[in-house]
Amino acid sequence: MNTSRGVRHDSMRARNLAVVLGEIRRSGPLTRAALADLTGLTKTTVSKLVSDLLEAGAVVETGVVRDGERGRPGVAVALSGHRVATLGLEINVDYLAACVVDLTRAVRVRRTRPADNRNSRPPTILRELRDLAHRAVAEAEALGLRVTGAALAVPGPVEGGLLRNAPHLGWRDVRVTGLVDLLDLPFEVDNEANLAALGELWFGSGATDFLYVSGEIGIGAGLVVDGALFRGTNGQAGELGHVVVMPDGPGCRCGGRGCLEVYAGQDALLGAVAPLSGRVAALPGAAAGMPAQAASLEGLAGLLEAGDPAARAACEEAGRALGTALTSAVHLLDPGMIVLGGSFGLLFPWLERPVGDVLSARLRQMRRTPPRLVASESGADAAVLGAAGLVIQRVIADPAGVLGL
Amino acid sequence: MNTSRGVRHDSMRARNLAVVLGEIRRSGPLTRAALADLTGLTKTTVSKLVSDLLEAGAVVETGVVRDGERGRPGVAVALSGHRVATLGLEINVDYLAACVVDLTRAVRVRRTRPADNRNSRPPTILRELRDLAHRAVAEAEALGLRVTGAALAVPGPVEGGLLRNAPHLGWRDVRVTGLVDLLDLPFEVDNEANLAALGELWFGSGATDFLYVSGEIGIGAGLVVDGALFRGTNGQAGELGHVVVMPDGPGCRCGGRGCLEVYAGQDALLGAVAPLSGRVAALPGAAAGMPAQAASLEGLAGLLEAGDPAARAACEEAGRALGTALTSAVHLLDPGMIVLGGSFGLLFPWLERPVGDVLSARLRQMRRTPPRLVASESGADAAVLGAAGLVIQRVIADPAGVLGL
DNA sequence: ACTATTAGTCCACAATCTGTACATAATCCT
DNA sequence: AGGATTATGTACAGATTGTGGACTAATAGT
Known part of the structure; x- marks a missing residue:
């Protein structure tokens, strides 16, 4: 305190x-x-x-x-959207992104740069991100905007400016605050799932109480209560991906067994229909040249649309596992609503029933009504937008300090 | 908002x-x-x-x-402990309790009244509680104290002054705010697990970040982050008892299957050694005439001390289930520490290893250090004390309003 | 004893909000 | 159409509360 x-x-x-x-x-x-x-x-x-x-x-x-x-x-x-703005940044597995948002939360500048960050070293990527940020700021200034601060979303837990562990990037304990000096702005870093939850809060449906479930390659979640993000003691709350679904299930990369990610992570979902990948490639949605992950996810969606039984079974199993993990999450976090985002948003039509079934079966007696289950309103850019929105919130919460009044 | x-x-x-x-x-x-x-x-x-x-x-x-x-x-x-004080109250399955705490958080008055509330109707019990409260307030006034507010702990979730569902009392949707009029004091009601967590905060070890696990007949938990209780959207967060341990396990009274309570609730713990109850009765700790629950729990502790293999196995299983549920809780809530209270505090010597083993096996890779696991410092009266402490906090947070400055 | 240092109080002053008065600009009613 | 009514926004004096420097009090070091 x-x-x-x-x-x-x-x-x-x-x-x-x-x-x-x-x-x-x-x-x-x-x-x-x-x-x-x-x-x-x-x-x-x-x-x-x-x-x-x-x-x-x-x-x-x-x-x-x-x-x-x-x-x-x-x-x-x-x-007024004419003067004050903030910068949102994101490092993800297959792209870098930057955006500038004005005080009304209108998006004024957007820049994305595809990149296979799995094979790059932190300094390289941070340099590229810095360039992207500088270009975005310059573009904003050309629009007459004054950028007053920045925030960065990264795919892993953050502790004191240090990205602790981003397994999908292969990074451990990387300092990501180096951008501050060059941009000379107030700067924050946070987990992608947390910032995506804030993106949903400010750029989504307008709800102020929900658990945002981020289905990326890993699975995370961010809880918003009364318009504020719940971070836990060390800012690591919401790690839904490693909630226990089956105590003696298959091993997970976290060292545990039967975590949610084992059943509903992107690898699990795509792996379940891997034998069918030939068919996937033949579908119109799977254009050549796109990153493998996206093509596969779209391919899965295509198979589901086409009514493929193996794909549907995979979704059914993932959905039931997700429902089980969310049951625990509802009991512990008491969210007002559940918002499925990322790939879970894309697959929502096929996840809604199994997830909802498990939730209502397990919660019916304890709660008048189980929390509503909806698909995210914001798209893949939820995290960058949430990052920019976070800084906007800081300005609104202390205009005197930030704007010098 | x-x-x-x-x-x-x-x-x-x-x-x-x-x-x-x-x-x-x-x-x-x-x-x-x-x-x-x-x-x-x-x-x-x-x-x-x-x-x-x-x-x-x-x-x-x-x-x-x-x-x-x-x-x-x-x-x-x-x-100063000389003038300002507050009243804490508790309705539990087998007793009613009241206490008066002064501004320094010293306990000045304590009154407990054993009662088998399973067989009584709400109005009767509320009348008895009111009597108890009045006597406690009178006693406090005799000490020169001015009671400025009261709070009540009840064994179940509360929503807007309504005790929603207390399965062990057999109460549903009971209004428990009737005491206000008679005492003519600011009055609050909250879940026993929440208030016990606050009791641990103010009357326990002095930690400000922990998850308090309340092992009573049911299992609840209260999360304290930076000295403040996390309540969730509807004040129902921390329902650890129904976190899923085994998705297709035995049925639970909540309508789910394989909830923690099925494996580690008091019924489960005592049931596992039920065939030995003859032996329990013969042990010195189990005096005749005590309420059945307490005697059994002490009996279990006695068997454990004596090295009884069945009792140890029961604890081992309950401990591993608790460890599994706590793993999910750590991922979702990110507590600074885990405090086992209630019967789990009593059984701590036999729970520590199985719970700790599961936690460290499952969390080792994700976190530098899994949260420390300790036994509660406060006793069975954590909830009443927490209730009184809550009101003290209100006074300290707004002395002008409460004391009329 | 003398000096340096820190605690607590006094008093004139400054910052900010309040309350009443007033000019302004609509709608309502005859 | 014209006056009555009502609400907005600003001006000015007044009230409340904190500030800052001067002042007294009390202790340790020299």
Whole structure:
């Protein structure tokens, strides 16, 4: 627990700026009078705070609100997308990505670079990422945006700026904060599953309480409770992939046996239909030249569409394993909803029934209603977007500090 | 998400009172000068705040600090146990309990009343609990204490003042907030496992990051991260008892199969040595006239001490199941430590090895070190104490509101 | 004894929010 | 159409609370 600092005049003002900006963010364009109502501050105070935010370029007046009520109409104030922006970055197994998002969470710049990172050494990739980041920032500046911070998504658990273990990259204990110096920006790093969950929060359906299940090559999850990410004690919560499904099942690369990943990881899913790969290649969805993984996953989807019994059986088994692991997750984490993302989002039509069946059979008596099961609304870029969104959140939570008010 | 209110002068002051009081709580007796350093407030402000807290009876001056440094010695200020207190209550299967705790978290009044609540109807029990509470409050007042709030621990999940489902009491959807009117105090209700976790936090070893496992008749758990309880979306997180250990194992009363409770619940543990109950009764520990459950649990412990192979095998199996469920819990919740409480605390010597073996075998590769496994420091009264402590926390977090400053 | 150093208090001052008053701009009602 | 009503947003004086430097008090070192 950190030392809790007292409130002084300047921090009172800083807090009130954040409250006003946060309320504008949360409840769309609002008049000063409405803001005064919502925040409990007086109209006078709100006026002063809003005029500071206008000057800083954080908000804009969007025009007079004529709502049919009588009385003088107010002037609506909304977040401004013209000045403040943040940078999201991602290192994944087969690509690097960068994006710039403005204060309204509109995506302004997107750059992706395919790369087979399995065969590269960390310094090389970090150099490439830095180039990508610089180009994205330059592009944003050309649009008149000021990039105020950055965050990076990596496919593995992070502890103090150190990527602890990314088995699919073959990296262990790699320091990934070197970008800070060059970009000269506030910088954060976090697990891809965590940031993808935040991507779903801010760029998805609008739900504020859910467990986002990230089905990539490994399986991770990020829990969002009341709009905030739950990280656990060491920031390693949500490792759904190694929840025990069958205590004496087949061995897993984590050293355990019968983990979820053994039954529902991408290798397991694709391996189950491997004998059919000839057929997969012949399907129209499987274009030549694409990375092997993606082609195979699309191939699997194609087989499923075509009603292939082996593919359906593989999905059925993976789905039931996922349902079993999610049962434990629901009991322990108590999520408001379950969102299947990544490859599980793609395969949702074939996973929904087996997963849902297991969940409802096992949870029916304990809970009035088991959490709803839905497919992710955000796509493959959830993690980069979540990274940029995380920094936007920091700006909104402390406009005074970040924008120098 | 609630409307976030702006900060006004009075809430600034309220916050600063809380900051000062919180710092006194956290870092023991402190001089005003030390408080100014820690909070970032000036000596002047701290002096004024402290004098208000002194007047309200929240703190006392404990005397001059002569630390050998040169310069005028300061006067240490510490929490006062003389005026402010709170009430903790508990309904469990075989007893009712009440306790009064002062601001220093010293237990001032303790009352327990054995009762076989399995065979009673809610109104009867609630009436008895109210009597117990009134007697405890009267006793506290005789000590010069002012009881400012109360909390109640119940053996089942709570949603909005409603005890949803307490299978071992046979209660469903019972409203347990009726005590408020009579006591005329702020009042809260929560799950016994959650409050026992808080009991461990405030009355146990002093750790601030752990998963408290409550082995009662059912099995629950409460996660504490950085001194705060994690409750999940509906306050139902930590239901360790129904984490899946073996997907197609024996049926559980929750409607699932192979839940942890099936393998390590009290019924399972005692049932495994049931054929030996004749021997149990003959052991010195099992005095006649005690409630059946307690006698059996002690009996089991007696058999274990005596090296009984069947009892040891039962513990071994339960321990391995617990280890399996805890593996999933560690992956999902990322606790800093695991504390075994309730009957698991009692049986710790025989559980430690099997649980620890499973945990370290399954977690070794994923984590530098698996979370440490320890027995609870607090006893059977963890939940009542946690309830009273919860209200104390409320007072410390908002002295202005509670004490009327 | 004298000096340096630290604790705690006093008082004038500064920062910020509040509350009332007022100009402004709609709708409602006759 | 015109006045009454109602709501928005700003101005100005006032209230609350924290700040900062000066001042007194109490101790250790020289």
